[in-house]
Amino acid sequence: MTPKNEEQFKKIRDQRQQELRRSAIQMFSQKGFAAAKISDITSHANLSHGLFYHYFTSKEELYIEVIQEILADFIELVEEANELQKSSLGKMEWLTDATHSGSIREGVYRHILILQALYSDHLNEPVKLEIVALYKRAVDGIATIIQEGQQEGHFIEGDPEELATYHLALAHGLLLWNARTDSPIELSTEKVLRQLKRSGNGGMCQ
Amino acid sequence: MTPKNEEQFKKIRDQRQQELRRSAIQMFSQKGFAAAKISDITSHANLSHGLFYHYFTSKEELYIEVIQEILADFIELVEEANELQKSSLGKMEWLTDATHSGSIREGVYRHILILQALYSDHLNEPVKLEIVALYKRAVDGIATIIQEGQQEGHFIEGDPEELATYHLALAHGLLLWNARTDSPIELSTEKVLRQLKRSGNGGMCQ
DNA sequence: GTCTATACGACGATAGAC
DNA sequence: GTCTATCGTCGTATAGAC
Incomplete structure (x- = not known):
């Protein structure tokens, strides 16, 4: 809970968000919105599908x-x-x-x-x-x-x-x-x- | 089962097929393959969704x-x-x-x-x-x-x-x-x- | 912050009545 | 030939453990 740690966490959060967003752009583009599954997006970023909803509210x-x-x-x-x-x-x-x-x-x-x-x-x-x-x-x-x-x-x-x-x-x-x-x-x-x-x-x- | 009736049936079949195909082209085009539902295709042609599979084997x-x-x-x-x-x-x-x-x-x-x-x-x-x-x-x-x-x-x-x-x-x-x-x-x-x-x-x- | 397990709904496809 | 009812699957979204 020290300020130091909070900064570290924020850094990780920002990075994950960016990874997922980047992955999403590619999947949406290649498969289209409907066909691009959450699991496509997350697995392409080597993350679990559940984590998606930690960073975004919906597809x-x-x-x-x-x-x-x-x-x-x-x-x-x-x-x-x-x-x-x-x-x-x-x-x-x-x-x-x-x-x-x-x-x-x-x-x-x-x-x-x-x-x-x-x-x-x-x-x-x-x-x-x-x-x-x-x-x-x-x-x-x-x-x-x-x-x-x-x-x-x-x-x-x-x-x-x-x-x-x-x-x-x-x-x-x-x-x-x-x-x-x-x-x-x-x-x-x-x-x-x-x-x-x-x-x-x-x-x-x- | 008379030849006359068979011809009538064939005519209907051909017409339905064409209606569905026409409807499908529009739905696929507007929504994309994944997002175009069978029910979209059939209802746009004013037919029940079950009937789709009487004319085609799959989407x-x-x-x-x-x-x-x-x-x-x-x-x-x-x-x-x-x-x-x-x-x-x-x-x-x-x-x-x-x-x-x-x-x-x-x-x-x-x-x-x-x-x-x-x-x-x-x-x-x-x-x-x-x-x-x-x-x-x-x-x-x-x-x-x-x-x-x-x-x-x-x-x-x-x-x-x-x-x-x-x-x-x-x-x-x-x-x-x-x-x-x-x-x-x-x-x-x-x-x-x-x-x-x-x-x-x-x-x-x- | 990340994961697995699960609830819930939607849709493709089938069965069977009319 | 056409319809409604139903099954099975898959995917979104959530819950809760670590």
């Missing part, structure tokens, strides 16, 4: 918590890109790089979870609306960069938000593709941005 | 059957595109149109199922390998069209299979996006093909 609560955390990180990333001292093209390149890197697999798990949360049915309406709102903030942030790029003349014309949607569709589609194969598969930022750039297809204009 | 069997059927249809579509008397660009336009139309929602459900099958974990290895092989046939078919288009000078340079992957990533990403929103959202074939076409971004070359 669903953890799921929601994790999704929101991931989305918050993604929004932060987009905002970070917006604040860079770079051209809009440079910002998009930085953002695309950052999205597709980040210890590879880990990042893929997290993004797949975003997709699951957006496209599946097991969340109740209020939570789902909140998720969608968070996602929209990310889209808006990207749209801002694109709009800027249009003014600079680097990007093609069109509704910025729609273009942002197309960009994310491609980026997410490629993330999924990458998740499926064991081979690393090189993801070229340039190729992802190809569809945005103005007459930029390899500079093959005439 | 998993139906799931696999449905996935393979959908993939076979997709492959057929791609091959059909390949055989058209059109330019490669015309073929891609036709294919993209066909993929994104088809009673809208129905088509979306089916494509989401493809994604689920490819990216989830609940299929055993042999089945999964078969699914992947089927999908590869579709990708190859698209790559063939793209290669043709490169020779005609309509499409940008690059490995055809990789470009096909990018194309499908975008197409799938947009399908998902469309699945999420209640609003119809216009999907422009031209915009989807934008990333493939050579210096074709609105014809803004100089």
